[in-house]
Amino acid sequence: MSASNLILVLNCGSSSVKFSVIDPKSEESFLSGLAEKLGLADAYITFKYDGKKDTITLKTNDHVGALESIIDKLKELGLFDKVAAIGHRVVHGAELFTDSAEITPDMLKKIEECYSLAPLHNPANVQGIQAAQKAFPNLKNVAVFDTSFHQTMPERAYTYAVPMKLYREHKVRRYGFHGTSYRFVTAEAAKMLNRDVNDFALIVAHLGNGASIASILNGKSMDTSMGLTPIEGLVMGTRCGDVDAGLFSLMAQQCNMDVKAIDTMLNKQSGLLGISEVSNDCREVEEAAAAGNKNAQLALDVFAYRLAKYIASYVVPLGRLDALVFTGGIGENSASMRKAVIKQLGFLGLELDDKANEECCRGKAGVITSSTKPLAMVINTNEELMIAQDTAQIIGA
Numbered sequence: 001m002s003a004s005n006l007i008l009v010l011n012c013g014s015s016s017v018k019f020s021v022i023d024p025k026s027e028e029s030f031l032s033g034l035a036e037k038l039g040l041a042d043a044y045i046t047f048k049y050d051g052k053k054d055t056i057t058l059k060t061n062d063h064v065g066a067l068e069s070i071i072d073k074l075k076e077l078g079l080f081d082k083v084a085a086i087g088h089r090v091v092h093g094a095e096l097f098t099d100s101a102e103i104t105p106d107m108l109k110k111i112e113e114c115y116s117l118a119p120l121h122n123p124a125n126v127q128g129i130q131a132a133q134k135a136f137p138n139l140k141n142v143a144v145f146d147t148s149f150h151q152t153m154p155e156r157a158y159t160y161a162v163p164m165k166l167y168r169e170h171k172v173r174r175y176g177f178h179g180t181s182y183r184f185v186t187a188e189a190a191k192m193l194n195r196d197v198n199d200f201a202l203i204v205a206h207l208g209n210g211a212s213i214a215s216i217l218n219g220k221s222m223d224t225s226m227g228l229t230p231i232e233g234l235v236m237g238t239r240c241g242d243v244d245a246g247l248f249s250l251m252a253q254q255c256n257m258d259v260k261a262i263d264t265m266l267n268k269q270s271g272l273l274g275i276s277e278v279s280n281d282c283r284e285v286e287e288a289a290a291a292g293n294k295n296a297q298l299a300l301d302v303f304a305y306r307l308a309k310y311i312a313s314y315v316v317p318l319g320r321l322d323a324l325v326f327t328g329g330i331g332e333n334s335a336s337m338r339k340a341v342i343k344q345l346g347f348l349g350l351e352l353d354d355k356a357n358e359e360c361c362r363g364k365a366g367v368i369t370s371s372t373k374p375l376a377m378v379i380n381t382n383e384e385l386m387i388a389q390d391t392a393q394i395i396g397a
């Protein structure tokens with residue numbers, strides 16, 4: 001490790017800070033962890049390094065306190081002077097950011113302009129940026145947006161069929177998320193398959209707690225299933241994905257629910273959790289289904305069917321399909337979910353290789369079909385590394 005070549009990657013939520021310290025060249029992670037329950041008296045931080053795990057209570061229970069604690073740990077591990085810059089995950093860049101960028105006072109104002117589109121996420125991201133500027137006054141900060149990769153979507157893909165006034169006055173359109181993961185996975189897939197990214201048509205399914213898919217042609221996003229907010233599209237852990245917009249007035253009129261209650265039910269109590277009535281966690285739903293729970297099986301069936309339908313329709317923006325990539329916790333680990341999806345897509349020419357599919361989990365990536373045109377594969381995403389590499393490139397480290 002040479003001097004000052006590490007990047008501190010921060011992903012700040014309203015009550016949490018996820019962090020890692022990465023060498024963007026060797027791709028090695030030296031320290032990672034999570035500060036949780038910020039704002040509460042029992043806020044704590046967990047550090048992982050050298051195969052060890054420490055958890056300590058925070059002295060100050062806010063973002064600044066979390067960063068002070070990270071600084072102490074960096075000093076203890078002899079890493080403090082080796083950090084060259086800080087990369088921040090920022091959720092929403094609206095139409096203002098098509099790329100990652102160094103954070104200047106002007107840019108911070110623009111991130112604040114996006115508050116109305118991401119009222120829960122962007123203020124927390126800004127809090128994290130300000131805390132980092134205070135804690136590391138000599139280091140540059142870079143923002144990497146979840147939305148920017150999808151700014152290449154054509155108008156026909158991002159326009160909702162609602163009065164254009166909503167777009168003109170309130171920026172209502174489809175934006176898409178998980179862009180950092182899509183960018184990383186696209187480059188990895190091209191590398192693993194020895195393909196030119198500029199002549200490559202792929203669909204990536206990022207299936208974590210949040211789930212979305214994207215059509216990516218020659219390295220550019222053509223369409224993606226999340227929209228104005230992350231609730232649109234696929235079935236997720238607790239989000240409903242696509243529903244009939246008429247549901248909102250029914251819930252208001254027949255269930256006497258206000259906007260906040262409707263929002264909570266569709267974002268936090270739906271998806272795998274809502275249907276299975278067991279859990280939002282795919283593993284637990286799979287276990288319940290294997291034990292004979294019918295609602296759990298239905299939740300998995302709806303998840304797989306919706307995803308298969310989306311994949312088939314997402315060939316449209318590409319005109320052809322070279323590769324289907326599974327990533328995210330479910331995509332990387334659930335062989336049975338991948339099987340259920342691919343089984344429904346035989347007409348595209350996808351044929352599962354059962355043994356290869358079973359083998360791809362817990363960090364093993366690879367092709368999982370016997371078919372090669374198109375093929376399906378598993379790739380482990382690494383959003384933190386992508387943020388670290390963008391940051392190093394932007395500050396010229």
Ligand code: ADP
Nearest residue numbers: 207208209210280281282283328329330333334
């Ligand atoms: P996040 O979106 O929070 O980053 P992850 O990408 O870590 O989430 O994905 C979490 C999801 O991955 C959970 O639903 C979890 O159950 C699922 N998952 C992880 N391992 C497995 C597994 N072996 N089998 C099925 N699902 C799994």
